Amino acid sequence: MIPASFDYVEAENADAAIAALTEHGDEAKLMAGGHSLIPLMKFRLTTPQVVVDIGRINDLSYINDGGDHIAIGALTRHMAVETSDVLKAQAPILAHVASHVGDPSVRHRGTLGGSLAHGDPASDLPAAILALNATLVAKGPNGQREISASDFFTGFLETALASDEMLTEIRVPKVPDAGWSYQKFNRRAQDWAIVGVAAVSNGSTNVAMVNMGHTPLRSAAVEAALAGGASAADAAAVAAEGLTPPEDLNGDAEYRSHLARVLVGRALGEAMS
Amino acid sequence: MTAVMGTPMKRKEDPKLLTGEGKFVDDIHVHGELWMGMVRSTMAHAKINAIDTAEAAGMPGVHSVFTGTQLQEMGLWAAPLPCAWPVTEDMLNPPHFPTASEVVHHVGDIVAVVLADSRYRAADAAEMVVVDYEPLPAVASIEDAIAGEKLAHAGLGTNKAFHWPLIPDPDALEAAFANATHVVKGEFVQQRLIPAAMEPRGVLAIPSPAGGDITLYTSTQVPHILKVMLAATTGISESKLRIIAPAVGGGFGAKLNVNPDESLAVTLANKLSRPVRWTETRSEAAFSTHQGRGQKQTMEIAADENGKILGVRAHIDADMGAYMMLITPGVPLLGSFLYTGVYDVPAFGFTCDGYFTNLTPTDAYRGAGRPEASYAIERVMDMLSYEVGVTPEEIRRRNYLAGGGEFENLEVASTLVFDSGNYSPNLDMALDMAKMAELRAEQQRRRDAGDKKQLGIGLCTYVEICGLAPSRALAGLNYGAGGWEAGTVRLLPTGKVEVVSGSTPHGQGHETAWSQIVADKLGIDPADITVLHSDTAISPLGMDTYGSRSLAVGGVAIAMACDKVIDKARLIAAHQLEANPDDLDFEAGRFGVKGSPDKGLLIQEIAFGAFTAHNLPDGMEPNLNEQMIFDPPNFAFPFGTHVAVVEVDEDTGETELIDYIAIDDCGNHVNPLIIEGQVHGGIVQGVAQALYEGAEYDAEGNCKNPSLMDYLVPSPTEVPNIQTGYTYTPSTSNPLGVKGVGEAGTIGSAAAVINAICDALRPHGITDMSMPATPMKVWKAINSADSTANNGGGQ
Incomplete structure (x- = not known):
C-alpha cells in the first residue's frame, strides 16, 4: 500500500500533457482524478516513472x-x-x-x-x-x-x-425519448459491478455489458437476436453466448453467465417497455 | 442533582474524535525515529536457504537491515512470544519468535527487518531484500491439518496441538442420545475473519538514553498485559517499560495480543538507542494481525417426541494458524460452556481439537468463541423445530431454562452458574416488535404466489458470558492471569475528580460511562470528572479491555472505590460537624445531619479539608483517594432475542436484510446511547460474517482477498435500520447489576441471518447454508436443489 517513487509533472493544458507523454513514452501515466491509478500504484501493480497530473486542466x-x-x-x-x-x-x-x-x-x-x-x-x-x-x-x-x-x-x-x-x-x-436501463449487480454500494448491463432502446436496441469479458463490450448475440425479432426473454437467454467472463470470489463463469441472462432480461424489460 | 446513570449522555470522547483531534499512534512523531519495513514471507511454509540484504542496506536513507537469524544472534529476546493460555498440560506450542530464522510457517512471517528514515524508504528497501526459499508442503486448511499428510511444523510430528474435553457425565450423555426420538446433527464452518479495525495497528518505541527506560506507544487493547508479557519475553525490566495506548481506533480482539512488531520495536529501540516505529498497511494487516474464528463444528442435539432436549454433543476442530498467540487455544473454550444456549439441557458434552495450519494465527475476535457457540446451538434448534414440526419460537419456549421464567444463580449443564435470566418476556417482546404473525402470513402469500423474492424470518435467542472473570474460574481453565480490575477515585483539592481506570478503552466510551457512575455516586457534575487511562505510568494496575468485561468488572471497581471515598468522607464530615456518622445522610453530594437541614458539608468541601488535613479525625490519612480492585464472584450472562427478516432473490441468489429486531438484556444500563451503539455495531459484525466476510486461501496457503476491495466489510448502505428494545434483568454478580453488551450483537446476529435464509429457502428443501451466504452460493444451492427435485431426487 506504499507506492514506489515517481516523478510528478503537473500539466497546465492538454498540449502540455501530450508533450510530457511524448517525452516520457511508456514510462509516463496520465492521472486525472487518480481513483484508478493511485490504488494500482499503492499495490505496486503499476510503477510509472512519471505521473502527469491532468486533474487541474x-x-x-x-x-x-x-x-x-x-x-x-x-x-x-x-x-x-x-x-x-x-x-x-x-x-x-x-x-x-x-x-x-x-x-x-x-x-x-x-x-x-x-x-x-x-x-x-x-x-x-x-x-x-x-x-x-x-x-x-x-x-x-x-x-x-x-x-x-x-x-x-x-x-x-x-x-x-x-x-x-x-x-x-x-x-x-441526444436520445431524449429513448428507453433505457442500467442493471448493476454488486454486493456493496461502492463496489464495481459483478455484472452490469446497460440497454438503450431508440428504434433499435443497444445492449452493453461490463465484467463479462476482458473489456467492456457490446452484446452482439443479444442485439442480433432482437434485430431478428426475438422477444426480450429469448434475447436475454443468449446473453452469455460467446463470452468468457472473468472468475473471482464474487462469481465464477457459470454464475456470471446466469447473472448476464437475468440482468439483460431486466434491462430489456425496462428499456423496451 | 438528577441521576445521570441510565441516561443517554452524549459521549465525552466524541468531540475530539469527530474533529480530528484524536491522537493515534501514527499521529505521534519524534525526532530521529526509524521506520521498520517488514520483509514478510511470500510462502506459507518454506525453508530459508539464504537472505541477501546487501542491495537494500545500500539504499538511500536505510539505517540497517537485520535478518531473523541476525536478530536471534543479537540476543534481543529472553523467550518466545507468549501464549498465556496453555489449555492442557500437554498442549504443543512450538517456539514463536518475532522473526523467523530457519523456517517460515505462514505467509507474512517476518524474515528480515529494514530500518530506514522514512516509511517510503523502508518499504522500498524491504522490497529489495532477496530471500531464497525452499518450499515445504503447506497445511493450507483445517482439512489439510486433520488429514495430517502434511505437517505445519515438521518437528512436532503432528498437526494436533491439543484435545480438550468437557463432558460432565459421559454415561448420561450416551443415554440421552440412545433414548432420543429426534436426533438432529448440523455441521458448520466458522470461516476465518479478518478483523479490519478502522485504525490499523501501529507502534512507536522511544528509548530514553540516560535511564534505559522505553516508552511504547501502541494501538492495543491491553497495555497492562502487554507490559508484563514484553518484560517477560524481552528480559527488559518491567519497571523500565511504559506502555501507552493513545486514541485507539477499534480493536475487536485483534489488538489483544503481544505482536512481533511490538517486541521488535521495543528491543530494536533499546539496542539502537533510536525511536523505532511501524504502521501496518491495510493489506499487510491480513498477515500481521491475527484473524478470528476458523472452526469446524459438529453439533448434535437429542430430543424427545415433543422436542424437549435430552442432550447436546458438540465437537470443534479449531484452526490455530501457524503459532499459538496470546490466547489462541483458549478462544474456542470460551464458547464451550455456551453450546447449551438458553436451554435446559440434561446431558452435555463438548470436545475441541486444536490444529496447527500454515496460515495467519487466529485469536480473539468480537465474541471470541461465543458467536460460534450461539451459531451452532441456534442453527440446530431451528433444524429441530422443523424435525418436530413446530415453529422456531415454540421449540425454544419448550426448552428455556426455568421454563422461560425469572431465575437467579442457576447451574446449567456445562457446569457454570448463570447469574440471572428471564427469557420468555424477552422473546415475546421481539415477536411483537417483529410482528411475527404478519411476517408469516406474508411469507406464505409469497410462497403461494411463486414470488421471485421469497421472505425468510430467522430467530436467535442467545446467551453469552461477560464479566471476565472470577480469577479462580480462570485458574480452573489454566489461564495464566487473573480476571480482576482496578479503579481509583481521587478527589482533588478544587473539588474536581480524577478517576483512574485499569480497563483501557478503544472506542467503548469509558470516559463517559465512568463519569456517569461516579457522578451519581458522589453527586458531582460529570463535567467535573476526568477519567485517566491507557498509560501504565498513570494507571499502573489493570487487566484491560476485552470480552465485554469493562463495565461489569472495571466499572464496578470504580463504583466500589466511590463507596470507599464516601465512607471516609462520612467520617470526616461527622468529625467536622460534630455528629455521629450514622446520623449523616449523603444525598446529592452533601452530607447532612438528620433533623438539622442547615447543618451539612458538600463532598467538595470535605475533599479540600482532607487535602489540608487541618482537622481530620485522629490517625486518619489525608486526602480522598481510594482504590478498589474488584474480583467478581461470578461471570455475567447477558441474553437476548434477535430476529432477522430477509428477502432472497431467487433469480440472483442475493439476500437483502430488510428488517432486524434486537431485544437485548444486559442487566441495568449505565448509558443507553452507548449500549445502542454497541448493539448496532455488534449486529453489523455478525451480519458481515453471515453475508459478506471470509478470508479465502488457495491450496498453497495464500490469502486470496487481503485487501478491502476483495474482503467485503459491509458499509452502512448494506445494513437496514435496526430496531432495538431491551428487557432488564439485573446481574447478581456485581452490585451495579450490570452485565456487558460489547459483543452481544455479534453473538446474536449471524445465526439469526442464516436461520432466516434457510427459512426462505425451505420450499426448495434447502436446510443449511454456509457462511458467508454469497449470492453465488445461494443461487447455486437453489439451482442444484431444484434440478435434483426435477430429476425426482427430491421425493
Whole structure:
C-alpha cells in the first residue's frame, strides 16, 4: 500500500500533457482524478516513472450542447455528469450510470475521461458509453481523431489510445425519448459491478455489458437476436453466448453467465417497455 | 442533582474524535525515529536457504537491515512470544519468535527487518531484500491439518496441538442420545475473519538514553498485559517499560495480543538507542494481525417426541494458524460452556481439537468463541423445530431454562452458574416488535404466489458470558492471569475528580460511562470528572479491555472505590460537624445531619479539608483517594432475542436484510446511547460474517482477498435500520447489576441471518447454508436443489 517513487509533472493544458507523454513514452501515466491509478500504484501493480497530473486542466471540464450530440470534456467529474440537467434530459442513462460509480468522494474526484481511458472491464461508465454508441475524441502530437465507443476498448486495461494520446472529449448522441436501463449487480454500494448491463432502446436496441469479458463490450448475440425479432426473454437467454467472463470470489463463469441472462432480461424489460 | 446513570449522555470522547483531534499512534512523531519495513514471507511454509540484504542496506536513507537469524544472534529476546493460555498440560506450542530464522510457517512471517528514515524508504528497501526459499508442503486448511499428510511444523510430528474435553457425565450423555426420538446433527464452518479495525495497528518505541527506560506507544487493547508479557519475553525490566495506548481506533480482539512488531520495536529501540516505529498497511494487516474464528463444528442435539432436549454433543476442530498467540487455544473454550444456549439441557458434552495450519494465527475476535457457540446451538434448534414440526419460537419456549421464567444463580449443564435470566418476556417482546404473525402470513402469500423474492424470518435467542472473570474460574481453565480490575477515585483539592481506570478503552466510551457512575455516586457534575487511562505510568494496575468485561468488572471497581471515598468522607464530615456518622445522610453530594437541614458539608468541601488535613479525625490519612480492585464472584450472562427478516432473490441468489429486531438484556444500563451503539455495531459484525466476510486461501496457503476491495466489510448502505428494545434483568454478580453488551450483537446476529435464509429457502428443501451466504452460493444451492427435485431426487 506504499507506492514506489515517481516523478510528478503537473500539466497546465492538454498540449502540455501530450508533450510530457511524448517525452516520457511508456514510462509516463496520465492521472486525472487518480481513483484508478493511485490504488494500482499503492499495490505496486503499476510503477510509472512519471505521473502527469491532468486533474487541474479546467478547460476540459464541461458539458455542452453540440447540436446533434452533447459534448462532455474528458475531465468532467462524475458528480457533474450525474447532476447535469442537460444530460438528464438528453442522455439520462449516462447521468444515472455516473451515480453508480464508487461513493460520493470518488464521484467528486474521478472523471469521465479518466474512467474510460483506464479501460477497466468492470467499470460502470463504459456500459453507458457503449450502449449510447458515443464517440470519443483523442488528441495527440499530430492533432485529434475520433474513435467510436465500440472500437475504444481493446483489451484488459487497454484502449485504442496511443501512448502519446489523451482523451479530450466524449460526444454522446441526444436520445431524449429513448428507453433505457442500467442493471448493476454488486454486493456493496461502492463496489464495481459483478455484472452490469446497460440497454438503450431508440428504434433499435443497444445492449452493453461490463465484467463479462476482458473489456467492456457490446452484446452482439443479444442485439442480433432482437434485430431478428426475438422477444426480450429469448434475447436475454443468449446473453452469455460467446463470452468468457472473468472468475473471482464474487462469481465464477457459470454464475456470471446466469447473472448476464437475468440482468439483460431486466434491462430489456425496462428499456423496451 | 438528577441521576445521570441510565441516561443517554452524549459521549465525552466524541468531540475530539469527530474533529480530528484524536491522537493515534501514527499521529505521534519524534525526532530521529526509524521506520521498520517488514520483509514478510511470500510462502506459507518454506525453508530459508539464504537472505541477501546487501542491495537494500545500500539504499538511500536505510539505517540497517537485520535478518531473523541476525536478530536471534543479537540476543534481543529472553523467550518466545507468549501464549498465556496453555489449555492442557500437554498442549504443543512450538517456539514463536518475532522473526523467523530457519523456517517460515505462514505467509507474512517476518524474515528480515529494514530500518530506514522514512516509511517510503523502508518499504522500498524491504522490497529489495532477496530471500531464497525452499518450499515445504503447506497445511493450507483445517482439512489439510486433520488429514495430517502434511505437517505445519515438521518437528512436532503432528498437526494436533491439543484435545480438550468437557463432558460432565459421559454415561448420561450416551443415554440421552440412545433414548432420543429426534436426533438432529448440523455441521458448520466458522470461516476465518479478518478483523479490519478502522485504525490499523501501529507502534512507536522511544528509548530514553540516560535511564534505559522505553516508552511504547501502541494501538492495543491491553497495555497492562502487554507490559508484563514484553518484560517477560524481552528480559527488559518491567519497571523500565511504559506502555501507552493513545486514541485507539477499534480493536475487536485483534489488538489483544503481544505482536512481533511490538517486541521488535521495543528491543530494536533499546539496542539502537533510536525511536523505532511501524504502521501496518491495510493489506499487510491480513498477515500481521491475527484473524478470528476458523472452526469446524459438529453439533448434535437429542430430543424427545415433543422436542424437549435430552442432550447436546458438540465437537470443534479449531484452526490455530501457524503459532499459538496470546490466547489462541483458549478462544474456542470460551464458547464451550455456551453450546447449551438458553436451554435446559440434561446431558452435555463438548470436545475441541486444536490444529496447527500454515496460515495467519487466529485469536480473539468480537465474541471470541461465543458467536460460534450461539451459531451452532441456534442453527440446530431451528433444524429441530422443523424435525418436530413446530415453529422456531415454540421449540425454544419448550426448552428455556426455568421454563422461560425469572431465575437467579442457576447451574446449567456445562457446569457454570448463570447469574440471572428471564427469557420468555424477552422473546415475546421481539415477536411483537417483529410482528411475527404478519411476517408469516406474508411469507406464505409469497410462497403461494411463486414470488421471485421469497421472505425468510430467522430467530436467535442467545446467551453469552461477560464479566471476565472470577480469577479462580480462570485458574480452573489454566489461564495464566487473573480476571480482576482496578479503579481509583481521587478527589482533588478544587473539588474536581480524577478517576483512574485499569480497563483501557478503544472506542467503548469509558470516559463517559465512568463519569456517569461516579457522578451519581458522589453527586458531582460529570463535567467535573476526568477519567485517566491507557498509560501504565498513570494507571499502573489493570487487566484491560476485552470480552465485554469493562463495565461489569472495571466499572464496578470504580463504583466500589466511590463507596470507599464516601465512607471516609462520612467520617470526616461527622468529625467536622460534630455528629455521629450514622446520623449523616449523603444525598446529592452533601452530607447532612438528620433533623438539622442547615447543618451539612458538600463532598467538595470535605475533599479540600482532607487535602489540608487541618482537622481530620485522629490517625486518619489525608486526602480522598481510594482504590478498589474488584474480583467478581461470578461471570455475567447477558441474553437476548434477535430476529432477522430477509428477502432472497431467487433469480440472483442475493439476500437483502430488510428488517432486524434486537431485544437485548444486559442487566441495568449505565448509558443507553452507548449500549445502542454497541448493539448496532455488534449486529453489523455478525451480519458481515453471515453475508459478506471470509478470508479465502488457495491450496498453497495464500490469502486470496487481503485487501478491502476483495474482503467485503459491509458499509452502512448494506445494513437496514435496526430496531432495538431491551428487557432488564439485573446481574447478581456485581452490585451495579450490570452485565456487558460489547459483543452481544455479534453473538446474536449471524445465526439469526442464516436461520432466516434457510427459512426462505425451505420450499426448495434447502436446510443449511454456509457462511458467508454469497449470492453465488445461494443461487447455486437453489439451482442444484431444484434440478435434483426435477430429476425426482427430491421425493
